[in-house]
Amino acid sequence: MVVEVKKVAKSYGKKNGSRVLRDVSLHIEREACVALLGVSGVGKSTLGRIVVGLERADQGRIFIQGERILVGKNKRFRNKVQIVFQDPYSAFNPRLTMAQSLAEPLLIERVKKRERYERINAILEDVQLDQELLDRYPKQLSGGQLQRAAIARALICRPLFIVFDEVVSSLDVVQQHHILTLLHRLKETYDLSYLFITHDFQAAKYIADRILVLHAGEVVDQVEKNGNGSWQHFKHPQAIRLQEAVWS
Numbered sequence: 603m604v605v606e607v608k609k610v611a612k613s614y615g616k617k618n619g620s621r622v623l624r625d626v627s628l629h630i631e632r633e634a635c636v637a638l639l640g641v642s643g644v645g646k647s648t649l650g651r652i653v654v655g656l657e658r659a660d661q662g663r664i665f666i667q668g669e670r671i672l673v674g675k676n677k678r679f680r681n682k683v684q685i686v687f688q689d690p691y692s693a694f695n696p697r698l699t700m701a702q703s704l705a706e707p708l709l710i711e712r713v714k715k716r717e718r719y720e721r722i723n724a725i726l727e728d729v730q731l732d733q734e735l736l737d738r739y740p741k742q743l744s745g746g747q748l749q750r751a752a753i754a755r756a757l758i759c760r761p762l763f764i765v766f767d768e769v770v771s772s773l774d775v776v777q778q779h780h781i782l783t784l785l786h787r788l789k790e791t792y793d794l795s796y797l798f799i800t801h802d803f804q805a806a807k808y809i810a811d812r813i814l815v816l817h818a819g820e821v822v823d824q825v826e827k828n829g830n831g832s833w834q835h836f837k838h839p840q841a842i843r844l845q846e847a848v849w850s
């Protein structure tokens with residue numbers, strides 16, 4: 603098992619603060635993609651940040667390959683667990699060229715210059731970005747190009763697990779399809795596990811092996827893909843509502 607989330611709870615604010623996550627457990631196997639589906643504000647991003655160790659849970663535990671993840675610790679997993687956000691512009695330092703941004707995680711890992719160069723070129727090819735973009739600054743790339751660059755940077759240290767938080771939501775339909783196809787291919791090439799956060803049932807169906815529905819702080823329903831490619835049916839009313847919302 604690559605990821606195990608056990609009984610996570612999280613509130614914001616002091617006493618009487620609002621409880622966002624009540625009791626969330628999930629697991630993600632090697633090379634599996636689990637989609638976390640839910641309406642806006644239900645706590646999907648909060649869970650994503652907790653799972654990668656960017657935010658502390660009030661209760662519960664996270665394990666990556668059997669090792670407990672604690673905020674600010676686990677140096678060994680620093681580059682092995684990644685998160686990619688919806689807005690790729692905010693993910694990059696505007697003063698760094700794309701080459702500098704892609705090299706940053708490799709410098710932290712003390713990768714030598716020649717290997718840095720080779721790995722950056724290889725990853726650009728993987729995400730289908732032209733090398734000529736390396737000298738540009740973030741604002742000189744389109745949203746779709748920058749999202750590919752964000753994916754490249756998440757991949758460059760060969761992670762085990764990536765959280766994608768609404769990564770296609772700000773893109774047009776054609777770009778969405780390209781990025782989803784790319785993520786699917788990269789998962790198989792690099793043996794990756796994904797948590798794919800979305801409010802879009804169609805995107806979830808396209809990329810995931812299993813879809814979990816988050817509602818009122820808990821996973822209220824989950825469905826898997828059958829052997830013939832069809833999906834099991836949701837049972838919880840909120841899950842059915844989410845499914846119908848995008849169909850109507």
Ligand SMILES: Nc1ncnc2c1ncn2[C@@H]1O[C@H](COP(=O)(O)OP(=O)(O)OP(=O)(O)O)[C@@H](O)[C@H]1O
Nearest residue numbers: 614615622640641642643644645646647648649801
């Ligand atoms: N740092 C924070 N401080 C206080 N409240 C927060 C914080 N982060 C999130 N919240 C609140 O927690 C709830 C869940 O937010 P979260 O961003 O996790 O939801 P979401 O399902 O990802 O929503 P969306 O799909 O709109 O991004 C919201 O009510 C939000 O206002």
